[in-house]
Amino acid sequence: MAKLTKLDDIVSLCKRRGFIFQSSEIYGGLASCYDYGPLGVELKNNVKKAWWKSVVQMRDDVVGLDCSILMHPMVWKSSGHADKFADLIAECKKCNTRTRVDHLKDKEDNNIENASGQDLTNKVCPSCGTIGQFTEPMPFKLMFETQMGANIDDSMTIHLRPETAQGIFANFRNVLDSTRVKVPFGIAQIGKSFRNEVTTKAFIFRTREFEQAELEFFCEPGTDDQWYEHWKEARCKWYTDLGMKKENLRFRDHDPDELAHYAKGCVDVEYKFPFGSGDWQELEGIANRTDYDLRQHQRGMRTLNKWYENDRDLSKISLIDESEDYNKGPLSYFDEQKKERYIPYVIEPSAGMDRSTLAFLVDAYDEEEVRGETRNLLRFHPALAPTKVAIFPLVKKDGMPEIARKIYDNLKKYFNCFYDQKGAVGRRYRRQDEAGTPFCVTVDGQTNEDNTVTVRNRDSMEQTRINADNVLSYMREKLDM
Template structure:
């Protein structure tokens, strides 16, 4: 079951506090840039120290000593920015959520936040979904939508940004099913990335150690991808137990339990959550698909060809239609017929501008897997046996074959699947 929910939320349950409190930022006294001292309430100290040390190491310190300033007072200590030697000012509070006001008056009661994740919207609507759908455990509620975080250093193109698209599944189950379903969903999510065309050799699974997991998690796996800027997380698959629903029960005073009609038992379901970034997945697809090779131009001279090797099922445009010459009306008319024939079955693109080789290259660069050329053979000028056939070109191999127009839709559709 999928779900849509609001982007702005009132801070009624305890989950917002995990984002809003517990962060501190050190400011560089000279240049004015800011960065996180990376300690969140409930986050293991070992993980916070490790991340902070990595931050300083990337900026030139071989063996940085990290003090968790938001956990304990530090006296008689001065810190410096390793990039330019500027003395760092003391930490100050930082809000990871975007705050706004709802209603006509701007008072504390009207404070709301743009949601920093989509998951909590699912938990808020859990009872409504359960009552309407009458699902039996285990079942899932999925959502894809915008989330917003006040990132200090957005970077690496679309990998880390303040506004991003998230897709999450809260798979609700009985407590004894949790660990088995964690393994099941890890396998399914790896299978998903392979099916959309991401190379398995560039995907890595990190079994997050207990000391580095969120305190409520009984098991967490990170699915990572080898981006050009390093191995980074694409998705987390976590067994969150019943923590989220219990928090909403405490904050709302409402019962969010499940009644098993067979056993006559009431229980608060546990949750296994695959949580992925859509923008990161698209970026991984682009990085994985990009390739360069050599191909002859229209004069037979070898040149560098840029090609996006998207899997056909994920390519934005499935097939391009080319009349061999734009100034020959019979060719153009037949090409338009082929376009009309394929359009109900897939996303197609019509292009009649420039030499045919240039048109092939343009489609290679945007990842279109197939190209159909309407030529004089299609019109029967070189034999009736070739009438109403076209040239079907494969993007990756650049091989061409003659195909009857009536067979095009079925043949290309089978290759896309």
């Protein structure tokens, strides 16, 4: 029977078998940063490939994109991220909870005070109720910033992107003009994002550097509810199609007060992580962002001159209002059948690739008793397994290594394989179980007699003899690749 998985078991397996390491470990590590080892990089690449296949390759209405991480500063003014620079936070000296100063309430009345009032003597800690015991307010920067350019006159402060989505909105016009896409259609992207979170969380769950897979799906206003439902269903199916257990997945609708002001609806796909006694956490958010982003960028384009005139200082400017005919603006879409112009609505499924990788790891992890011994294994779906087939000679003699090598050299052209001739074959099987390899092929004494090899199945541990010449076609059928 499967034992309850603990996060510690996963962390330990990840390190032992080379899935995930602490970043800069030889220097004591860097908080909340992680590196993917030899098996981990294969697993995460497979998660990304599976997303791309489902969201881009298998669809006729989605195209891909790969934007730069560094973008024009105005992008973040239009998206609203830049103004978060003004956020001030103060820490309660009693309970160490950090709160945005403009969210602190006065003890006399319950009105939310403005951030300009920096006198905190009458403010109440929302966490423990202590009055006036705060550290000096300090600015909290959500975005990492850096200097671009070598010379004083032309260098400027730019930011590491806090989400990949804005690169898609900024390229909406380019994609429309260079392809034959017609609304409804989507633009998909996978890439790194960076957020200087106040708090990070368990292992690779919430890190300050992370990888997102985002789709912005553009549709006609009025059809957005139906596309929202479509993507909700499609994205949930993706996880279960890749073997994630249904009982560990659920949808959680955002309450109206959780929604961003522009969003019409938002739902999280949550996974039951083994933190504590089972903890539902977001893997992916699916949001109806309306026409907000494209309209904001139209305002940003109108504001560009002001940015130049104000020493390229984002904090000195505010976005110019929309023009009255914003629906005909540069980021609008002309519907040739209806002969009308509008700003499309956007449905955005936004998945965390590190979180998904962790969830697939946790979900695949299993321990079972086999003849008095504990067998640890990862029951990965074949599409996600870092190694698809391991090939062994039973012993290092009698021509077995040569035959095994030949099979290995043939198979590795098609999928990621592993050759191992060291140690007892039982131990080699166990190592592959822990790596999540679906099949092992063993060349033994009988191979020389009748040209058959043993194929061992990871999950059932069943062994089948097949002809050595058929190993490739057998694997392609079983792995569906």
